[in-house]
Amino acid sequence: MAKILKIYPDNPQENLLDQVVRTLKNGGLIIYPSDTVYALGCNIFDIRAMEKLAQIKKIKLEKAHFSIICNDLSHLSEFSRPIDTSTFRYLKNNVPGPFTFILEANKNLPLAYKGNKTVGIRVPDHIIPQLIVQKLGHPIASTSIKDDDEVIEYSTDPELIAEKYDHLVDIVIDSGYGDNVASTIVDLTTGEPEILRQGKGVF
Incomplete structure (x- = not known):
């Protein structure tokens, strides 16, 4: 049964973040708020946790392309190939923010990502995931929470999310209502930024 923790951006309690x-x-799974929609997250270096995440999404782990959530750009060199100055400047101008940037992956990716030629990096403009990553000491793997409803694609009510995922995750962070528009996905592997999915982020 998932534990619901009420953690709000204006006063995130240290002891609750430490629990997360x-x-x-x-190896636990969490549901957390972001600057876009609520998302599922786990330890990027825990292969069993990553497998659980894939099971929830009903896909095989080797076919999953979970985003990597960072709290700033300092983790880029860990997971992506070297980028040129203009690409770095572009990233710097748009993070933190509601974007997922696709970059060329390097060979140091965690085990669950091995074989992936690209990697999606995200730095949400939301203090809670930023603090979680900071306290954890490394990024987390993440995927948006999708709804089965054809009209409402993303769930916004943390209480309803907690009901649905009660036996699938360990912690649900209730930070109030979330947004219902996902991040904008931008491909930076070809030199010029290319929008693969228009979401909340606008240039």
Whole structure:
């Protein structure tokens, strides 16, 4: 049964964030708020947790392309190939923000990402995921929470999300209503930025 933690951006309680980090370190799954929609997250270096994440999304892990959530751009060199100055400047101008940037992956990707030629990097403009990553000491793997409803694509009510995922995750962070528009996906692997999915982020 998922534990619901009320953590709000204006006053995120240290002890509750520490609970979230402990859960991630122990292989648990969390649902957390972002600057776009609520999302599922887990420890990027825990292969079993990554497999659970893939099971929830009903896909095979080797076919999953989970985003990597960072708290700033300092983790880029860990997972992506070197980028040129103009690409770095472009990233710097747009993070944190509601964007997922596709970059060329390097060979240091965590085990669950091995074989992927590209990687999606995201730095949400939301203090809670930023603090979680900071306290954890490394990025988390993430995927948006989709709704089965054809009209409402993304769930916004954390209480309803908690009901639906009660037996699938360990912690649901209730930070109030979320947005219902996902991040804009931008491909930066070809030199010129190319929008693959128009979402909340607008240039």
